[in-house]
C-alpha cells in the first residue's frame with residue numbers, strides 16, 4: 001500500500017482548499033450555528049463542485065472519484081471548511097444514501113436519482129433509527145406490507161440528518177417479521193412528496209447545528225415495487241455496506257478537523273507567553289500537542305487504509321469500525337486539548353474551537369456508537 005497522494009490527489013486537495021476559502025467560508029458559520037440555519041445556497045455551490053456525488057460514475061453525473069480520492073477530498077473539507085454541519089450533511093447524503101443507490105440501484109433508479117443527487121439539486125436522507133431502536137437498529141418497527149403492485153409503509157424514523165430539507169428518503173422497513181435481520185428488512189427509495197409521508201419537526205441539538213435533523217413519519221404511504229433498492233430482504237446487507245462507507249467517509253472529514261485543531265494549538269502554544277515563556281515551552285503543553293500529532297497520524301492511516309480497502313472492493317467492515325472509534329475519540333480529545341491549550345480564548349465562541357468541540361461530541365454516537373463499534377471489532381475477534 002502506498003498512501004503518498006498522487007499528483008491528481010494533491011491537486012484535488014488544493015482545488016478544495018481554494019473552493020472552500022473562496023465560496024464556503026463566507027464568515028456566516030457562527031451566526032448560522034447560533035440560529036441553527038442550514039444554507040441551501042452553500043449546498044448549491046457544493047453541488048456545482050460535484051461534492052455531493054464525488055464517487056458517482058461520470059455517466060450518472062458524478063465526479064467519478066475512487067474511494068481514497070473521495071476520502072482525501074472529505075479530509076480537505078474538514079481541514080478547511082468552517083461549517084462542520086454542512087460537511088456532515090454532505091457526508092451523510094453521499095456515503096449513506098448516494099453510495100447505496102450507485103452500488104445497488106437498478107439502471108432506472110440510477111438514472112432517475114444520481115444526476116440530481118450529484119449536482120446538488122436533490123438532498124437525500126438515510127432513515128434507519130427509530131424512537132425505540134437506535135443501536136439495536138434491526139429491531140425496527142417500521143413495516144412495509146405488500147399491497148398489489150407495491151407496498152404500504154407505516155412507522156417513523158428519528159434523528160434523520162437532512163430530514164427537514166430532504167427530497168429523497170432511503171428508508172429501511174420490515175417486510176418479513178419472521179426473518180428479521182436475516183432477509184426480513186428491505187431498503188426503499190421514497191420521494192419526499194409521497195402521499196402519507198411527512199417530515200416533521202426540526203430537532204435542536206448541541207452541535208452540528210447547521211445540519212438539519214428531523215423525524216420522518218409514514219402513515220400507510222404507498223410506494224410502487226420499483227421503489228425497492230436492490231432486492232426485497234437485502235436491507236441489512238445494504239445498511240451494513242453503507243455504514244462501512246460512512247464510517248470512513250464522514251470520519252475522513254474529522255481527520256481534517258483534527259489537523260486544523262492541531263494547527264490552532266501549535267500556533268497558540270508558540271505565540272502565547274505566560275511567566276516569561278511561550279507556553280509551548282512548558283512540557284505540560286508541548287506533550288499535549290505531541291499527543292495530538294500522534295493521534296492525527298494514526299487517525300489518518302486508519303482512514304486511508306480503510307478507504308483503500310473500499311477502493312479495492314474488499315470487505316472493510318472491521319477497518320471501518322476501527323477507524324470510526326479511533327477518529328471520533330481522537331477528535332473529541334483533540335478539541336478538548338485545544339480548548340485547554342488556548343484557555344479562555346478557546347472557550348469563546350468567536351475562536352471557532354468551542355463549536356468544533358460541540359460538533360465533535362456526536363461523533364461517538366452517529367454511524368453507530370463507540371460501544372457498538374467495539375462490539376463489532378470484538379465479534380471479528382471471535383468474541
Ligand SMILES: Cc1cc2nc3c(=O)[nH]c(=O)nc-3n(C[C@H](O)[C@H](O)[C@H](O)COP(=O)(O)OP(=O)(O)OC[C@H]3O[C@@H](n4cnc5c(N)ncnc54)[C@H](O)[C@@H]3O)c2cc1C
Pocket residue numbers: 092125126127128129130133134135136158159160161162208362365366367368369370371372375
Ligand atoms: C448528529 C446525529 C446524526 C444522526 N443521523 C442519523 C441519520 O441520518 N439517520 C439515522 O437513521 N440515524 C441517525 N442518527 C442516530 C444514530 O444512529 C443513533 O443515535 C445511534 O445509532 C445510537 O442510538 P441511540 O441514540 O438510540 O442510543 P441507544 O442505542 O439507546 O444507546 C444508548 C447507550 O447505550 C449503549 N449501548 C446500547 N447497546 C449496547 C450494547 N449492546 N453494548 C454496549 N453498549 C450499548 C450505546 O452505546 C449508548 O452509549 C444520528 C445521531 C446523531 C447524534
